[in-house]
Amino acid sequence: MLKNTVQEYAWGSYTAIAELLGNPYPSVNPQAELWMGAHPKAPSLIEYEGKRLSLAEVIENNPEEILGKAAARKFDNRLPYLFKVLAAAKPLSIQAHPNQEQAEEGFERENRxxxxxxxxxRNYKDDSHKPECLCALTQFWGLRGFRSISEILSLTEKICPVELEPELRDLRKHPDSSGLKSFFHALMTMTPERKRNTITQAVCTAQKENDPIFKWILRLYDDYPQDIGVLSPIFLNLICLEPGQAMFLPAGELHAYLDGVGIELMANSDNVLRGGLTPKHIDVPELLRVLDFTAGKPTVILPIKISEYESIYDSSAEEFVLSVISLRPGMSDAQFFPQSAEILLCTQGEAILTAGEQSLSLAKGMSVMVPCAAETYHLKGNATFYKAAVPVL
Ligand SMILES: [Zn+2]
Known part of the structure; x- marks a missing residue:
């Protein structure tokens, strides 16, 4: 059984995580993320041989037993993923994550x-990339990846035709990824006065429009009236996931989560480069170094059924695979064969987990780690679980 850290960031929800964990709510502070894993910033605690130990320590002392031989070798004796519940009541920063090479270089540079x-x-908290997969538990709004150039042009012409005329002219002349990079760079580095005028013009126009794109501009403006990130819905794809739908964010893809509760699974890293919509550290030059300026429509990931009770969210990550387990009464015994350490979070109902001689009662809000050495485990009950695992090695 895991005891996990709740991260209290300003954009978090006062109800969602407390409700999931069975704690009184509204909570005293906004609760943004529940971290399940072994990240050095907040490793989960685990009951092990009668003692309460950090999961990071337990893995360090027994890497092959917990992770399995293959994963221990491949991931340098570390748990390769970090599993989270994310509850956004307010928009999060516009951000992107570095690729592996950029993370190693940035971490080393900032250490130096x-x-x-x-x-x-401090931008780089560790030397790992951070591809991430987010699965919606409620309707979930976000911004991700640059829109097609033609969409960016027509939305900008609609909302800021005068103030952004020079940038529009350049983008029309170079409707490709290098033109997009210059457009984004110009927007992010405007003088305070131009920024103010651009935001004022955009907000005036947005008030007359009905499309969700313009509603989000107004909502962002309420929280960050001086931040040019208010305009991000015109250059990033606005996406609304229904519960059960997921998205995968590769390195370098600009994104901002806006509103909703989701399960997030990512490589074990906390490397974030921010471009706006946050009181936290913003580093535009560093963000521009890692950004991917490919434009186009994002894809939504739907669960693929692999057994009567389990469906996976297919992503290209080497470090993790997310799946959802739905147990119903009368269903045959659900059996699993962990290839590495697996973390299970119960989001609804109750079930019994059995591994060898041991059995555990699990209910909504509880999470557990099953080590590779368990070889097999069973689940029985009426419940929903989200499972973090390492793809078959
Ligand atoms: Zn992110």
Missing amino acids: LGIPMVASN
């Missing part, structure tokens, strides 16, 4: 410059 790990201007 002597930037303390807790410093507000």
Whole structure:
């Protein structure tokens, strides 16, 4: 059984995580994320041989037993993923994550410059990339990936025809990824006065429109009236996931989660480069270095049934695979064969987990890690679980 850290960031929800965990709500502070895993910033605690230990420590001392031989070798004796519940009541920052090479280089560079790990201007908290998969538990709004150039042009012409005329002219002349990069760079580095005028013009136009794109511009403006990120719905794809739908974010893809509760599974990293919509550290030059300026429509991932009780969300990540397990009364015994450490989070109902001689009662909000050495385990009950696992090695 795991005991996990709740991260209290300002954009979090006062109800969603507390309700899931069976705690009183509204909570005192906004609760943004529940972290399940072994990230050094907040490793889960685990009952092990009668003691309460950090999961990171348990894995360090027994890497092959917990992770399995193949995963221990491949991922340098570390749990390769971080599993979260994310509850956004307010928009999160516009951000992107580095690829593996950029993360190693950035982490080494900031270490060399002597930037303390807790410093507000520290970008790279570790040396890992952070591809991530988000699965909606409620309707979930987000922005991700650049829109097609023609969409960006027509939306910008509609909302900021005068203020952004020079940028529009350049983008019309170079309707490709390098033109898009210049457009984005120009937007992010405008003088405070131009920024103010552009936002004012955009908000005036948005008030007369009905499309959700313009509603989101107004909502972002309410929270960040001086931030050019308010305009992001005109250059990023606006996406609304229904419960059960998921999206995968590869390295370098610009995104912002806006509203909703979801399950998030990612490589074990906390490397975030922010471009706006946040009181936290913003580093536009570093963000521009890692961004992918490919434009186009994002894909939605739907669960694929692999057994009577389990469906997986297929992503290309090497470190993790997310699946959902639905147990109903009368269903035959659900049996699993972990290839590495698996973390299960119960989001609804009750079930019994059996592994060898041991059995555990699990209910909504509880999470458990099954080590590779268990070889097999069973679930029985009336419940829904989300499962983090390592893809078959
Ligand atoms: Zn992200």
